[in-house]
Amino acid sequence: MSPAQPERRHPNQPTGSASRKAKRVSPLAVHWREATRAAQRLWRARAGTAAxxxxxGIALLLPALVVSLQRALQAGLQGVEAQASVSVYLTLESSNDDAIQVSEQILTLDGAESIERIDPDAALAALAASLGLADSLAALSSNPLPTTLLVSIDADAGALSETATALAASIRGLDxxxxxxxEGAWLQRLEALSSLLARAARLLGLLVGVGLLTALGNTIRLAVExxxxxxxxxxxxxxxxxxxxRPFLYTGTFLGLAGGLLAALLLLIVVAVLTSTAQTLFGLYGSSATLPPLATLGLALTPLGGALGWTAAYVASHRAIRRCEP
Amino acid sequence: MITLDRVSKRYSGGQDALANLSVSLGRGEFAFVTGHSGAGKSTLLRLVLGLEKASGGRLVVNGRELGALSARDLPAHRREIGTVFQDHQLLNDRSVFDNVALPLEISGLDPRESQRRVRAALDKVGLLAKEKANPMALSGGEQQRVGIARAVVNTPRIILADEPTGNLDPELSAEIMALFAQFRSVGVCLLVASHDRTLIDELGYRTLTLEQGRLVDDSSSRRDKP
Incomplete structure:
Protein backbone atom coordinates (compact mmCIF):
# COMPACT_ATOMS: atom_id res chain seq x y z
CA MET A 1 0.00 0.00 0.00
CA SER A 2 1.42 3.35 -0.93
CA PRO A 3 1.80 6.28 1.41
CA ALA A 4 -0.59 9.14 0.96
CA GLN A 5 0.34 12.58 -0.25
CA PRO A 6 -2.14 14.71 1.67
CA GLU A 7 -0.61 17.99 0.62
CA ARG A 8 -1.41 17.42 -3.04
CA ARG A 9 -4.74 18.33 -4.55
CA HIS A 10 -7.00 15.98 -6.47
CA PRO A 11 -6.32 16.74 -10.16
CA ASN A 12 -9.94 17.66 -10.58
CA GLN A 13 -10.16 19.79 -7.48
CA PRO A 14 -10.28 23.41 -8.61
CA THR A 15 -8.37 25.96 -6.69
CA GLY A 16 -10.09 28.31 -4.31
CA SER A 17 -13.21 27.48 -2.39
CA ALA A 18 -13.96 24.17 -4.07
CA SER A 19 -13.72 21.23 -1.73
CA ARG A 20 -15.55 18.06 -0.82
CA LYS A 21 -17.73 20.11 1.48
CA ALA A 22 -18.83 22.33 -1.38
CA LYS A 23 -22.04 24.30 -1.24
CA ARG A 24 -25.12 22.23 -1.99
CA VAL A 25 -28.12 23.43 -3.86
CA SER A 26 -31.29 23.68 -1.76
CA PRO A 27 -33.94 20.92 -2.09
CA LEU A 28 -36.40 23.57 -3.24
CA ALA A 29 -34.06 24.62 -6.05
CA VAL A 30 -33.66 20.97 -7.08
CA HIS A 31 -37.44 20.59 -7.25
CA TRP A 32 -37.75 23.81 -9.24
CA ARG A 33 -35.11 22.58 -11.70
CA GLU A 34 -36.82 19.22 -12.15
CA ALA A 35 -40.26 20.82 -12.48
CA THR A 36 -38.95 23.23 -15.11
CA ARG A 37 -37.32 20.42 -17.06
CA ALA A 38 -40.49 18.33 -16.92
CA ALA A 39 -42.51 21.30 -18.20
CA GLN A 40 -39.98 21.88 -20.98
CA ARG A 41 -40.14 18.21 -22.03
CA LEU A 42 -43.93 18.37 -22.15
CA TRP A 43 -43.75 21.55 -24.22
CA ARG A 44 -41.30 19.99 -26.66
CA ALA A 45 -43.74 17.11 -27.21
CA ARG A 46 -46.72 19.47 -27.59
CA ALA A 47 -48.88 17.22 -29.77
CA GLY A 48 -48.61 14.22 -27.46
CA THR A 49 -49.07 16.41 -24.40
CA ALA A 50 -52.21 18.03 -25.88
CA ALA A 51 -53.70 14.61 -26.70
CA GLY A 57 -60.02 16.54 -19.48
CA ILE A 58 -62.84 14.69 -21.23
CA ALA A 59 -62.56 11.70 -18.90
CA LEU A 60 -62.85 13.96 -15.83
CA LEU A 61 -65.65 15.94 -17.46
CA LEU A 62 -67.97 12.94 -17.78
CA PRO A 63 -68.53 12.20 -14.05
CA ALA A 64 -68.45 15.94 -13.34
CA LEU A 65 -71.28 16.43 -15.84
CA VAL A 66 -73.36 13.69 -14.24
CA VAL A 67 -72.72 15.25 -10.82
CA SER A 68 -73.80 18.66 -12.12
CA LEU A 69 -76.94 17.17 -13.70
CA GLN A 70 -77.78 15.46 -10.43
CA ARG A 71 -77.26 18.70 -8.53
CA ALA A 72 -79.40 20.56 -11.02
CA LEU A 73 -82.17 18.00 -10.61
CA GLN A 74 -81.84 18.23 -6.85
CA ALA A 75 -82.08 22.02 -7.02
CA GLY A 76 -85.16 21.72 -9.27
CA LEU A 77 -86.72 19.25 -6.89
CA GLN A 78 -86.23 21.59 -3.95
CA GLY A 79 -88.10 24.23 -5.91
CA VAL A 80 -91.14 22.06 -6.67
CA GLU A 81 -91.24 19.82 -3.63
CA ALA A 82 -93.29 22.45 -1.81
CA GLN A 83 -96.13 21.13 -3.96
CA ALA A 84 -96.05 17.79 -2.19
CA SER A 85 -99.12 17.28 -0.09
CA VAL A 86 -101.48 14.60 1.15
CA SER A 87 -105.17 14.66 0.27
CA VAL A 88 -107.34 12.97 2.89
CA TYR A 89 -110.88 12.01 1.86
CA LEU A 90 -113.21 11.46 4.81
CA THR A 91 -116.16 9.09 4.72
CA LEU A 92 -119.42 10.56 3.34
CA GLU A 93 -121.04 10.25 6.73
CA SER A 94 -118.34 12.36 8.43
CA SER A 95 -119.68 15.50 10.07
CA ASN A 96 -117.95 18.83 10.48
CA ASP A 97 -116.95 17.86 14.04
CA ASP A 98 -115.49 14.58 12.75
CA ALA A 99 -113.44 16.57 10.24
CA ILE A 100 -112.10 18.83 12.99
CA GLN A 101 -111.24 15.80 15.15
CA VAL A 102 -109.40 14.05 12.30
CA SER A 103 -107.56 17.31 11.50
CA GLU A 104 -106.37 17.59 15.07
CA GLN A 105 -105.18 13.98 15.03
CA ILE A 106 -103.32 14.53 11.75
CA LEU A 107 -101.54 17.60 13.09
CA THR A 108 -100.06 15.46 15.87
CA LEU A 109 -98.40 13.16 13.28
CA ASP A 110 -94.79 13.60 12.12
CA GLY A 111 -94.46 15.55 8.89
CA ALA A 112 -97.83 17.32 8.97
CA GLU A 113 -97.43 21.09 8.95
CA SER A 114 -100.88 22.52 8.28
CA ILE A 115 -104.30 21.47 7.05
CA GLU A 116 -106.71 23.11 4.66
CA ARG A 117 -110.26 21.80 4.93
CA ILE A 118 -112.44 21.73 1.80
CA ASP A 119 -116.05 20.99 2.63
CA PRO A 120 -118.19 18.98 0.15
CA ASP A 121 -120.22 21.97 -1.08
CA ALA A 122 -117.14 24.03 -1.86
CA ALA A 123 -115.59 21.04 -3.62
CA LEU A 124 -118.70 20.52 -5.75
CA ALA A 125 -118.84 24.21 -6.70
CA ALA A 126 -115.17 24.16 -7.68
CA LEU A 127 -115.75 21.02 -9.75
CA ALA A 128 -118.75 22.55 -11.47
CA ALA A 129 -116.79 25.69 -12.30
CA SER A 130 -113.77 23.84 -13.59
CA LEU A 131 -115.71 21.36 -15.75
CA GLY A 132 -118.48 23.71 -16.86
CA LEU A 133 -121.10 21.18 -15.76
CA ALA A 134 -122.92 23.35 -13.27
CA ASP A 135 -126.38 22.41 -14.56
CA SER A 136 -125.74 18.68 -14.57
CA LEU A 137 -124.21 18.71 -11.10
CA ALA A 138 -127.09 20.84 -9.76
CA ALA A 139 -129.45 18.06 -10.78
CA LEU A 140 -127.82 15.64 -8.34
CA SER A 141 -130.06 14.75 -5.41
CA SER A 142 -127.18 14.76 -2.96
CA ASN A 143 -123.53 15.87 -2.93
CA PRO A 144 -121.39 12.81 -3.72
CA LEU A 145 -118.15 14.50 -2.62
CA PRO A 146 -116.64 13.91 0.82
CA THR A 147 -114.95 16.43 3.08
CA THR A 148 -111.33 16.74 1.96
CA LEU A 149 -108.36 17.66 4.09
CA LEU A 150 -105.29 18.98 2.24
CA VAL A 151 -102.30 18.30 4.46
CA SER A 152 -99.15 20.36 3.80
CA ILE A 153 -95.86 18.67 4.49
CA ASP A 154 -93.31 19.97 6.97
CA ALA A 155 -90.30 20.91 4.83
CA ASP A 156 -87.91 20.27 7.75
CA ALA A 157 -89.02 16.65 8.18
CA GLY A 158 -86.69 15.30 5.42
CA ALA A 159 -87.34 14.38 1.78
CA LEU A 160 -90.82 15.71 1.16
CA SER A 161 -92.12 12.86 -0.96
CA GLU A 162 -90.88 10.28 1.53
CA THR A 163 -92.43 12.24 4.40
CA ALA A 164 -95.70 12.52 2.51
CA THR A 165 -95.77 8.77 1.85
CA ALA A 166 -95.10 7.95 5.50
CA LEU A 167 -97.67 10.48 6.66
CA ALA A 168 -100.29 9.07 4.28
CA ALA A 169 -99.72 5.61 5.71
CA SER A 170 -100.29 6.93 9.22
CA ILE A 171 -103.44 8.85 8.23
CA ARG A 172 -104.99 5.76 6.59
CA GLY A 173 -105.36 4.17 10.02
CA LEU A 174 -107.42 7.03 11.50
CA ASP A 175 -111.15 6.67 12.10
CA GLU A 183 -100.15 14.42 -4.42
CA GLY A 184 -97.03 14.78 -6.48
CA ALA A 185 -96.00 11.11 -6.63
CA TRP A 186 -93.97 12.10 -9.69
CA LEU A 187 -91.65 13.82 -7.24
CA GLN A 188 -90.71 10.42 -5.91
CA ARG A 189 -89.80 9.30 -9.39
CA LEU A 190 -87.65 12.39 -9.88
CA GLU A 191 -85.99 11.82 -6.53
CA ALA A 192 -85.28 8.23 -7.55
CA LEU A 193 -83.78 9.54 -10.78
CA SER A 194 -81.68 12.01 -8.81
CA SER A 195 -80.50 9.20 -6.56
CA LEU A 196 -79.69 7.09 -9.62
CA LEU A 197 -77.66 9.95 -11.12
CA ALA A 198 -75.74 10.36 -7.87
CA ARG A 199 -74.87 6.66 -7.85
CA ALA A 200 -73.99 6.72 -11.53
CA ALA A 201 -71.68 9.70 -10.92
CA ARG A 202 -69.89 7.84 -8.15
CA LEU A 203 -69.53 4.69 -10.24
CA LEU A 204 -68.46 6.63 -13.32
CA GLY A 205 -65.98 8.59 -11.20
CA LEU A 206 -64.47 5.36 -9.92
CA LEU A 207 -64.22 3.85 -13.41
CA VAL A 208 -62.78 7.04 -14.87
CA GLY A 209 -60.29 7.21 -12.00
CA VAL A 210 -59.07 3.67 -12.64
CA GLY A 211 -59.01 4.29 -16.40
CA LEU A 212 -57.04 7.50 -16.01
CA LEU A 213 -54.56 5.90 -13.62
CA THR A 214 -53.98 3.15 -16.17
CA ALA A 215 -53.70 5.48 -19.18
CA LEU A 216 -51.47 8.00 -17.41
CA GLY A 217 -49.41 5.22 -15.87
CA ASN A 218 -48.83 3.82 -19.33
CA THR A 219 -47.78 7.24 -20.64
CA ILE A 220 -45.27 7.57 -17.80
CA ARG A 221 -44.05 4.00 -18.27
CA LEU A 222 -43.33 4.77 -21.95
CA ALA A 223 -41.53 7.97 -20.93
CA VAL A 224 -39.35 5.92 -18.56
CA GLU A 225 -38.62 3.43 -21.35
CA ARG A 246 -38.74 13.00 -9.68
CA PRO A 247 -39.08 14.32 -13.27
CA PHE A 248 -41.70 11.66 -14.04
CA LEU A 249 -43.69 12.64 -10.96
CA TYR A 250 -43.70 16.24 -12.16
CA THR A 251 -44.70 15.12 -15.66
CA GLY A 252 -47.65 13.11 -14.31
CA THR A 253 -48.72 15.92 -11.99
CA PHE A 254 -48.55 18.56 -14.74
CA LEU A 255 -50.55 16.39 -17.16
CA GLY A 256 -53.17 15.73 -14.48
CA LEU A 257 -53.40 19.40 -13.46
CA ALA A 258 -53.77 20.52 -17.07
CA GLY A 259 -56.39 17.82 -17.73
CA GLY A 260 -58.31 18.83 -14.59
CA LEU A 261 -58.20 22.48 -15.58
CA LEU A 262 -59.47 21.62 -19.06
CA ALA A 263 -62.31 19.56 -17.53
CA ALA A 264 -63.26 22.53 -15.31
CA LEU A 265 -63.35 24.88 -18.30
CA LEU A 266 -65.39 22.45 -20.38
CA LEU A 267 -67.80 22.01 -17.48
CA LEU A 268 -68.19 25.77 -17.23
CA ILE A 269 -69.01 25.97 -20.95
CA VAL A 270 -71.47 23.06 -20.83
CA VAL A 271 -73.27 24.53 -17.81
CA ALA A 272 -73.46 27.95 -19.49
CA VAL A 273 -74.97 26.34 -22.59
CA LEU A 274 -77.52 24.29 -20.61
CA THR A 275 -78.59 26.91 -18.07
CA SER A 276 -81.41 28.49 -20.10
CA THR A 277 -82.77 25.07 -21.13
CA ALA A 278 -82.73 23.89 -17.53
CA GLN A 279 -84.50 27.04 -16.37
CA THR A 280 -87.25 26.45 -18.97
CA LEU A 281 -87.60 22.85 -17.79
CA PHE A 282 -87.81 23.80 -14.12
CA GLY A 283 -90.29 26.55 -15.01
CA LEU A 284 -92.61 23.91 -16.46
CA TYR A 285 -92.71 22.30 -13.01
CA GLY A 286 -93.35 25.64 -11.37
CA SER A 287 -89.84 25.98 -10.03
CA SER A 288 -87.65 29.05 -10.35
CA ALA A 289 -84.54 26.97 -9.63
CA THR A 290 -81.54 27.22 -11.92
CA LEU A 291 -78.35 25.17 -12.40
CA PRO A 292 -76.38 25.41 -9.17
CA PRO A 293 -73.05 27.27 -9.24
CA LEU A 294 -70.29 24.76 -9.94
CA ALA A 295 -67.35 26.73 -8.58
CA THR A 296 -66.54 24.08 -5.95
CA LEU A 297 -66.82 21.19 -8.38
CA GLY A 298 -64.83 23.10 -11.03
CA LEU A 299 -62.15 24.05 -8.52
CA ALA A 300 -61.94 20.48 -7.27
CA LEU A 301 -61.33 19.06 -10.76
CA THR A 302 -57.88 20.65 -11.13
CA PRO A 303 -56.30 19.33 -7.91
CA LEU A 304 -58.12 16.04 -8.44
CA GLY A 305 -56.48 15.73 -11.88
CA GLY A 306 -53.12 16.64 -10.35
CA ALA A 307 -53.50 14.02 -7.62
CA LEU A 308 -54.49 11.36 -10.16
CA GLY A 309 -51.49 12.30 -12.34
CA TRP A 310 -49.07 12.13 -9.41
CA THR A 311 -50.44 8.78 -8.23
CA ALA A 312 -50.26 7.25 -11.71
CA ALA A 313 -46.72 8.57 -12.18
CA TYR A 314 -45.61 7.36 -8.76
CA VAL A 315 -46.82 3.80 -9.27
CA ALA A 316 -45.71 3.50 -12.90
CA SER A 317 -42.33 5.22 -12.58
CA HIS A 318 -41.20 3.38 -9.46
CA ARG A 319 -42.01 0.02 -10.98
CA ALA A 320 -40.36 0.88 -14.30
CA ILE A 321 -37.31 2.50 -12.69
CA ARG A 322 -36.70 -0.50 -10.44
CA ARG A 323 -36.43 -2.57 -13.60
CA CYS A 324 -33.78 -0.22 -15.10
CA GLU A 325 -30.89 -1.78 -13.22
CA PRO A 326 -27.39 -0.86 -14.34
CA MET B 1 -9.78 1.67 0.53
CA ILE B 2 -10.91 -1.65 -0.96
CA THR B 3 -10.72 -4.84 1.06
CA LEU B 4 -12.10 -8.18 -0.06
CA ASP B 5 -11.95 -10.95 2.50
CA ARG B 6 -12.81 -14.38 1.08
CA VAL B 7 -15.45 -12.85 -1.16
CA SER B 8 -17.42 -15.13 -3.41
CA LYS B 9 -20.19 -14.55 -5.88
CA ARG B 10 -22.46 -17.28 -7.11
CA TYR B 11 -25.19 -16.56 -9.65
CA SER B 12 -28.59 -18.16 -9.48
CA GLY B 13 -27.61 -20.76 -12.09
CA GLY B 14 -25.06 -22.11 -9.64
CA GLN B 15 -22.08 -20.69 -11.52
CA ASP B 16 -19.25 -19.32 -9.35
CA ALA B 17 -18.22 -15.92 -10.75
CA LEU B 18 -15.82 -15.30 -7.86
CA ALA B 19 -14.55 -17.76 -5.26
CA ASN B 20 -12.83 -16.89 -1.97
CA LEU B 21 -11.20 -13.76 -3.30
CA SER B 22 -9.07 -11.88 -0.78
CA VAL B 23 -7.44 -8.67 -1.94
CA SER B 24 -6.65 -5.31 -0.40
CA LEU B 25 -5.97 -2.04 -2.19
CA GLY B 26 -4.85 1.08 -0.38
CA ARG B 27 -4.83 4.76 -1.07
CA GLY B 28 -2.94 5.74 -4.20
CA GLU B 29 -2.71 2.17 -5.39
CA PHE B 30 -3.17 1.25 -9.05
CA ALA B 31 -4.08 -2.34 -9.78
CA PHE B 32 -5.07 -4.11 -12.95
CA VAL B 33 -7.49 -7.02 -12.87
CA THR B 34 -6.91 -9.33 -15.77
CA GLY B 35 -8.02 -12.70 -17.02
CA HIS B 36 -9.95 -14.27 -19.86
CA SER B 37 -13.56 -13.46 -20.60
CA GLY B 38 -15.72 -14.84 -17.80
CA ALA B 39 -12.81 -14.87 -15.33
CA GLY B 40 -14.73 -12.55 -12.98
CA LYS B 41 -13.17 -9.15 -13.75
CA SER B 42 -16.44 -7.31 -14.32
CA THR B 43 -18.13 -9.14 -11.43
CA LEU B 44 -15.39 -7.89 -9.11
CA LEU B 45 -15.96 -4.28 -10.24
CA ARG B 46 -19.74 -4.66 -9.92
CA LEU B 47 -19.36 -5.96 -6.38
CA VAL B 48 -17.11 -3.05 -5.38
CA LEU B 49 -19.55 -0.59 -6.93
CA GLY B 50 -22.41 -2.21 -5.04
CA LEU B 51 -24.31 -3.22 -8.17
CA GLU B 52 -24.37 -6.78 -6.94
CA LYS B 53 -24.15 -8.38 -3.52
CA ALA B 54 -21.48 -10.87 -2.64
CA SER B 55 -22.74 -14.37 -1.91
CA GLY B 56 -20.16 -14.78 0.83
CA GLY B 57 -17.21 -13.08 2.50
CA ARG B 58 -16.66 -9.51 3.54
CA LEU B 59 -16.23 -6.51 1.25
CA VAL B 60 -15.19 -3.15 2.69
CA VAL B 61 -15.00 -0.10 0.41
CA ASN B 62 -14.18 3.42 1.60
CA GLY B 63 -14.56 2.17 5.17
CA ARG B 64 -18.07 0.82 4.56
CA GLU B 65 -18.93 -2.84 4.74
CA LEU B 66 -21.09 -3.27 1.66
CA GLY B 67 -22.95 -6.29 2.99
CA ALA B 68 -24.36 -4.10 5.76
CA LEU B 69 -25.49 -1.31 3.45
CA SER B 70 -29.18 -1.02 2.72
CA ALA B 71 -30.48 -0.41 -0.79
CA ARG B 72 -31.15 3.16 0.30
CA ASP B 73 -27.46 3.70 1.19
CA LEU B 74 -26.04 2.29 -2.04
CA PRO B 75 -26.49 5.41 -4.23
CA ALA B 76 -24.41 7.46 -1.78
CA HIS B 77 -21.73 4.74 -1.90
CA ARG B 78 -21.69 4.86 -5.71
CA ARG B 79 -21.38 8.64 -5.70
CA GLU B 80 -18.04 8.29 -3.94
CA ILE B 81 -16.62 6.08 -6.67
CA GLY B 82 -15.66 7.21 -10.16
CA THR B 83 -16.53 4.69 -12.85
CA VAL B 84 -15.17 4.42 -16.38
CA PHE B 85 -16.67 2.01 -18.92
CA GLN B 86 -15.43 0.49 -22.15
CA ASP B 87 -18.49 1.76 -24.00
CA HIS B 88 -18.27 5.19 -22.30
CA GLN B 89 -21.98 5.20 -21.25
CA LEU B 90 -22.43 8.80 -22.35
CA LEU B 91 -25.85 10.37 -22.91
CA ASN B 92 -26.07 11.43 -26.52
CA ASP B 93 -28.93 13.87 -25.98
CA ARG B 94 -26.74 15.99 -23.72
CA SER B 95 -23.64 18.04 -24.39
CA VAL B 96 -20.19 17.02 -23.19
CA PHE B 97 -20.52 19.58 -20.39
CA ASP B 98 -23.88 18.20 -19.24
CA ASN B 99 -22.58 14.62 -19.33
CA VAL B 100 -19.69 15.52 -17.07
CA ALA B 101 -21.96 17.60 -14.82
CA LEU B 102 -24.38 14.71 -14.24
CA PRO B 103 -22.68 13.27 -11.09
CA LEU B 104 -22.54 16.74 -9.55
CA GLU B 105 -26.17 17.38 -10.37
CA ILE B 106 -27.07 14.08 -8.70
CA SER B 107 -24.97 15.05 -5.69
CA GLY B 108 -26.88 18.34 -5.50
CA LEU B 109 -23.83 20.56 -5.88
CA ASP B 110 -24.31 24.30 -6.27
CA PRO B 111 -24.47 25.12 -10.02
CA ARG B 112 -21.62 27.63 -9.92
CA GLU B 113 -19.36 25.24 -8.07
CA SER B 114 -20.49 22.51 -10.43
CA GLN B 115 -19.55 24.62 -13.43
CA ARG B 116 -16.07 25.21 -12.04
CA ARG B 117 -15.53 21.52 -11.37
CA VAL B 118 -16.80 20.41 -14.77
CA ARG B 119 -14.50 22.89 -16.54
CA ALA B 120 -11.58 21.76 -14.40
CA ALA B 121 -12.29 18.10 -15.25
CA LEU B 122 -12.66 18.83 -18.96
CA ASP B 123 -9.48 20.89 -18.88
CA LYS B 124 -7.69 17.98 -17.23
CA VAL B 125 -8.68 15.60 -20.03
CA GLY B 126 -8.00 18.23 -22.71
CA LEU B 127 -11.59 18.67 -23.85
CA LEU B 128 -12.52 22.07 -22.48
CA ALA B 129 -12.84 23.43 -26.00
CA LYS B 130 -15.45 20.79 -26.79
CA GLU B 131 -17.70 21.29 -23.78
CA LYS B 132 -20.68 22.19 -25.96
CA ALA B 133 -20.21 19.35 -28.42
CA ASN B 134 -22.44 16.33 -28.63
CA PRO B 135 -20.63 13.16 -27.52
CA MET B 136 -21.50 11.51 -30.84
CA ALA B 137 -19.44 14.14 -32.63
CA LEU B 138 -16.30 13.05 -30.74
CA SER B 139 -13.81 10.32 -31.54
CA GLY B 140 -13.65 7.13 -29.46
CA GLY B 141 -10.66 8.42 -27.51
CA GLU B 142 -12.35 11.74 -26.83
CA GLN B 143 -15.52 10.00 -25.70
CA GLN B 144 -13.46 7.92 -23.30
CA ARG B 145 -11.86 11.08 -21.95
CA VAL B 146 -15.31 12.57 -21.40
CA GLY B 147 -16.15 9.38 -19.48
CA ILE B 148 -13.02 9.87 -17.37
CA ALA B 149 -13.88 13.53 -16.74
CA ARG B 150 -17.31 12.41 -15.54
CA ALA B 151 -15.70 9.78 -13.31
CA VAL B 152 -13.36 12.22 -11.61
CA VAL B 153 -15.52 15.35 -11.48
CA ASN B 154 -16.82 14.42 -8.03
CA THR B 155 -13.23 14.03 -6.74
CA PRO B 156 -13.65 10.34 -5.88
CA ARG B 157 -11.19 8.41 -3.70
CA ILE B 158 -11.64 5.31 -5.84
CA ILE B 159 -11.86 4.93 -9.60
CA LEU B 160 -13.09 1.70 -11.18
CA ALA B 161 -12.51 1.20 -14.89
CA ASP B 162 -13.87 -1.69 -16.93
CA GLU B 163 -11.80 -2.20 -20.09
CA PRO B 164 -11.27 1.57 -20.48
CA THR B 165 -8.92 1.11 -23.44
CA GLY B 166 -10.78 -1.75 -25.05
CA ASN B 167 -11.78 0.20 -28.13
CA LEU B 168 -8.77 2.48 -28.34
CA ASP B 169 -5.53 2.31 -30.29
CA PRO B 170 -2.23 2.00 -28.33
CA GLU B 171 -1.50 5.70 -28.48
CA LEU B 172 -4.89 6.70 -27.05
CA SER B 173 -4.64 3.89 -24.50
CA ALA B 174 -1.35 5.35 -23.28
CA GLU B 175 -3.01 8.76 -22.96
CA ILE B 176 -5.81 7.34 -20.85
CA MET B 177 -3.35 5.49 -18.62
CA ALA B 178 -1.32 8.65 -18.21
CA LEU B 179 -4.45 10.38 -16.93
CA PHE B 180 -5.07 7.54 -14.50
CA ALA B 181 -1.49 7.83 -13.29
CA GLN B 182 -2.10 11.47 -12.42
CA PHE B 183 -5.04 10.52 -10.23
CA ARG B 184 -3.03 7.77 -8.59
CA SER B 185 -0.29 10.26 -7.79
CA VAL B 186 -2.65 12.22 -5.53
CA GLY B 187 -3.89 9.23 -3.58
CA VAL B 188 -6.77 8.00 -5.72
CA CYS B 189 -7.08 4.21 -5.67
CA LEU B 190 -7.60 2.74 -9.15
CA LEU B 191 -8.84 -0.73 -10.03
CA VAL B 192 -8.77 -1.29 -13.78
CA ALA B 193 -10.13 -4.39 -15.49
CA SER B 194 -8.26 -5.12 -18.70
CA HIS B 195 -7.28 -8.04 -20.86
CA ASP B 196 -4.61 -6.02 -22.68
CA ARG B 197 -1.51 -7.91 -21.48
CA THR B 198 0.82 -5.70 -23.49
CA LEU B 199 -0.42 -2.56 -21.79
CA ILE B 200 -0.39 -4.19 -18.37
CA ASP B 201 3.15 -5.49 -18.78
CA GLU B 202 4.31 -2.18 -20.17
CA LEU B 203 2.97 -0.14 -17.25
CA GLY B 204 4.08 -2.56 -14.57
CA TYR B 205 1.42 -1.83 -11.98
CA ARG B 206 0.13 -4.43 -9.53
CA THR B 207 -1.83 -7.06 -11.44
CA LEU B 208 -4.49 -9.39 -10.11
CA THR B 209 -5.00 -12.33 -12.44
CA LEU B 210 -8.31 -14.15 -12.20
CA GLU B 211 -9.17 -17.53 -13.63
CA GLN B 212 -12.69 -18.88 -13.32
CA GLY B 213 -13.34 -16.57 -10.40
CA ARG B 214 -10.19 -17.45 -8.49
CA LEU B 215 -7.17 -15.25 -7.89
CA VAL B 216 -4.30 -17.16 -9.48
CA ASP B 217 -1.70 -14.42 -9.37
CA ASP B 218 -1.16 -11.15 -7.52
CA SER B 219 1.97 -9.58 -8.92
CA SER B 220 3.33 -6.56 -7.13
CA SER B 221 3.93 -3.28 -8.85
CA ARG B 222 7.29 -2.78 -10.46
CA ARG B 223 6.83 0.97 -10.24
CA ASP B 224 7.52 3.42 -7.48
CA LYS B 225 4.53 3.92 -5.33
CA PRO B 226 3.33 7.46 -4.88
Missing amino acids: TVLLI GVDSVAV ERRDEIRVSKLIGASDAYVA
Missing part, protein backbone atom coordinates in the same frame (compact mmCIF):
# COMPACT_ATOMS: atom_id res chain seq x y z
CA THR A 52 -53.07 13.33 -23.18
CA VAL A 53 -54.46 16.50 -21.57
CA LEU A 54 -57.56 16.27 -23.78
CA LEU A 55 -58.05 12.64 -22.80
CA ILE A 56 -57.79 13.49 -19.09
CA GLY A 176 -113.36 8.53 9.63
CA VAL A 177 -110.75 8.43 6.85
CA ASP A 178 -112.00 6.84 3.64
CA SER A 179 -108.94 7.19 1.43
CA VAL A 180 -105.66 9.03 1.24
CA ALA A 181 -103.74 10.20 -1.83
CA VAL A 182 -100.23 11.51 -1.99
CA GLU A 226 -37.60 6.29 -23.67
CA ARG A 227 -35.08 7.49 -21.11
CA ARG A 228 -33.89 4.06 -20.09
CA ASP A 229 -30.23 4.75 -20.95
CA GLU A 230 -30.19 7.99 -19.00
CA ILE A 231 -31.77 6.28 -15.99
CA ARG A 232 -29.32 3.38 -16.11
CA VAL A 233 -26.30 5.70 -16.33
CA SER A 234 -27.68 7.95 -13.58
CA LYS A 235 -28.17 4.99 -11.24
CA LEU A 236 -24.73 3.72 -12.12
CA ILE A 237 -23.14 6.94 -10.93
CA GLY A 238 -25.17 7.20 -7.76
CA ALA A 239 -28.68 8.47 -8.46
CA SER A 240 -31.32 7.07 -6.13
CA ASP A 241 -34.64 5.77 -7.45
CA ALA A 242 -36.36 8.76 -5.85
CA TYR A 243 -34.05 11.16 -7.71
CA VAL A 244 -34.65 9.40 -11.03
CA ALA A 245 -38.42 9.29 -10.46
